[in-house]
Amino acid sequence: MGDAHGKISPSPTSIVEVGSFFPYNCCMIRAPATVESILEAMGGADAVARRLGVGTEAVRKWRQSRSIPAKHWAAVIAATGLSLSDMPGAAAPQPEGTTMPDPSAVPDGKVASCAPDGATAALVLADGSVLWGSGIGAHTSGTEPAEICFNTGMTGYQETLTDPSYAGQVITFTFPHIGNVGVNAEDLEATTIAARGLIVKQDITEPSNWRAHQHLNAWLRGQGVTGMAGIDTRALTIRIRDLGAPSVVLLFPADGQFDIAGAIARAKAWPGLEGMDLAKTVACTQSYEWDETTWAWPTGYGRQVAPKHHVVAVDYGAKRNILRCLAAAGCRVTVVPATATAEDILRHEPDGVFLSNGPGDPAATGTYAVPAIQGVLAAGKPVFGICLGHQLLALALGGKTYKLARGHRGANQPVQDLTTGRVEITSQNHGFAVDPDSLPEGVQVTHVSLFDQSNEGIACPAKRAFSVQYHPEASPGPSDSHYLFRRFVDLIEAQG
Secondary structure, eight states: BTTTTTOOOOOOOSSBBBTOOTTTEOOSSSOOOOOHHHHHTTOOHHHHHHHHTOOOHHHHHHHHHHOOOOOGHHHHHHOOOOOGSSSOOOSSOTTTTTOOOGGGGGGGGGTEEEEEOOOOOOEEEEOEEEEEEEEEEEEEEEEEOOOEEEEEEEOHHHHHHGGGGTTTTTEEEOSSSOOTTBBOSSSOOOSOOOSSSOOOOSSOOOOOTTOOBBOHHHHHEEEEEEEEEOOOOHHHHHHHHHOOOOOOOOEOOSSSEEEEEHHHHHHHHHHOOOTOHHHHHHHHHEEEEOOOOEEEETTEEEEESSEEEEEEEEEESOHHHHHHHHHHEEEEEEETTTTTOHHHHTTTSSSSSEEOOOOOOHHHHHHHHHHHHHHHHTTOOOEETTTHHHHHHHTTTTTTEEEEEEEEEEEEEEEEETTTEEEEEEEEEEEEEEEGGGOTTEEEEEEETTTTOOOOEEEEGTTTTTSSBBBTTTTTSOOOTTTHHHHHHHHHTOOO
């Protein structure tokens, strides 16, 4: 649950995993099955009514009688993983083929034959819930533990998977047609896939796009990345939205042996993204120059051959299209590692400094990034930050950050520019945010989310610094916010 700014606040822990509508779902109810626990497991009374094609009045009567009519038992069993004998009021033996496996009943947690027919992969949550599906990408006996999140974008899955900001996460795509345009060599935001895995609803089909160079499944295998198809991703999204993003392990074993108990233990032991510095794991390790500009038909990407300004970009996990936008705005771009000090940055004699996007907890990355940013601000250099760079700028100016109850990820996020009143549809990918109440005098809130009123932008005119939480480079996403790169250049030119 969250407050007006999306902050996490305590809420009772449910004994029932919300996880209905999954073809291969294994939903563990940790108490004797009752009508109430079944309704909760299936997403609430309204969801059950829709699922079973009954009215809410019928569900009310079930609660009153403490039993569910036998004609609905098969659907309830399929949705929850319960047996027929678990049904309130039932005493008959369970029909063949309706039992879901209980991993705890298998020696050493190894599950093979008890996996549902057709299931070759499993998503294991830290609370012990297991969601079954069909594996895609690379085989693995268990991915590194990760936080599962959801992305609502309808396009740009290749850019999303290679966005370094997704390090440490498994991505659930709510849009069902993932893979239908294949992959190509141009839509990469980094050399390798940053996400630890992906969840999609439908099996990947053959690509149908003139730019496709490779099948998505083949690309995933080549990158060593595991995924799973065959579950209702929107139902999983509701679980993440309502109960928070759990730690997970994704299994797609080549030998069909599922170590469920081991996966649960690893997911439980993983500390989560709070307090975790991931920028160092995805940033460059040495400086380099960038001159590639944005893509245009029919020539593709261009080159900046006559730059007017020199910008140093601090790489906390920078997306390539951000660097392209800077180059297209007339800048020669020098990229430096996340750990660069103020002296390292200023040694390049930049006209302005850019703070990039990136993964992890800004407070953790800030232990080395904030002193560097403060040194740049003290030198009077114009500063522009995006995403993690926005959060780090806020910390450097004296603000604080916090973890959102639910992150913003997708290409359809409405944001209002408070300086103009204009509403922009933006692309976003972040699980942390700036606390606007913590900002000191002289730091202005410039943008807010129209979803939850969380902070989306700040400016400090006295320091000639500004930043936004979202992604104006539009990769993927709308181009409503491209003007921000021009604003940065205007700030550079205003210094004379």
